[in-house]
Amino acid sequence: MSGKFSLTLMAAAASLGTLVTAAHAQSVSSAHVDVLAKSTKSWNGKRYTAYPKGQPELTMLKMTIPANTALPWHKHPYPNAGYVLQGQLTIEDRASGKKETFHTGQAFTESVDDVHRGVSGPTPTILIITYSGTPGVPTFKAEPGQKPEY
Numbered sequence: 754m755s756g757k758f759s760l761t762l763m764a765a766a767a768s769l770g771t772l773v774t775a776a777h778a779q780s781v782s783s784a785h786v787d788v789l790a791k792s793t794k795s796w797n798g799k800r801y802t803a804y805p806k807g808q809p810e811l812t813m814l815k816m817t818i819p820a821n822t823a824l825p826w827h828k829h830p831y832p833n834a835g836y837v838l839q840g841q842l843t844i845e846d847r848a849s850g851k852k853e854t855f856h857t858g859q860a861f862t863e864s865v866d867d868v869h870r871g872v873s874g875p876t877p878t879i880l881i882i883t884y885s886g887t888p889g890v891p892t893f894k895a896e897p898g899q900k901p902e903y
Contacts, residue, residue, distance in 0.1 A: 789860035790834045796853050796861045797846045797869075805831050805887045812884040812892055816903060818842070818873040825899035826870050829863055829892065833884040836860045840878030842871045868896055 794800045818824065818840075826847055835842075836859075843854040844861065847868040854874075855861045863869075863882075871878075884892045893902045 789836055790862050792862045794862070795832075795864035795867070796844055796855075797849065797851050797864050797867065799864055799867060801832050801865060804885055805890065807887045810886050810888045812886060814880075814882045814884075814892075814903075816880045816882055818871065818878040818880070820873055820876050820878075823872045824870045824902050826868050826896040827893045827899065827902045828866055828868050828896070829884070830865065830890055830894065831884065831886045832865055833863045833882055833892070834860060835863060835880045835882040838879040838881060840876045841874040842878050842880060843874070844869055844871050 815838075820840075835855075837855050837857050839857055841854055841856045842861075843852055844863070845852045846864065847870070853861075886892060895901050
């Protein structure tokens with residue numbers, strides 16, 4: 754065996770030994786969980802009635818909204834939930850005028866078939882939003898004359 758090949762083989766064996774040792778060093782334990790949102794109704798109090806029928810499709814988005822920005826008026830055809838990673842989001846319900854503000858570290862459940870919009874605060878807002886829908890059905894529907902939500 755050449756010296757170079759022998760050193761490479763020894764290095765590979767040492768790496769494998771480290772991986773095997775690391776695998777045996779793992780402990781088994783349950784994870785800690787914080788329930789961020791669990792609800793049968795949206796933030797504005799409207800109860801969820803049913804999920805869409807058909808093949809389920811989950812969509813998870815990371816949405817960034819510039820500071821002091823109102824998203825266009827829109828509605829969602831199925832349940833979804835969001836989490837504020839950064840900044841704040843005020844959700845406004847167009848019909849009732851109700852508003853609620855969610856800050857960094859807070860979760861919210863969005864309304865279904867209610868026209869609403871989100872408004873960011875003085876800093877950019879970053880959200881993680883998960884939609885429980887079906888293939889081919891968009892996550893939102895813009896109101897007539899409004900731009901798309903994204």
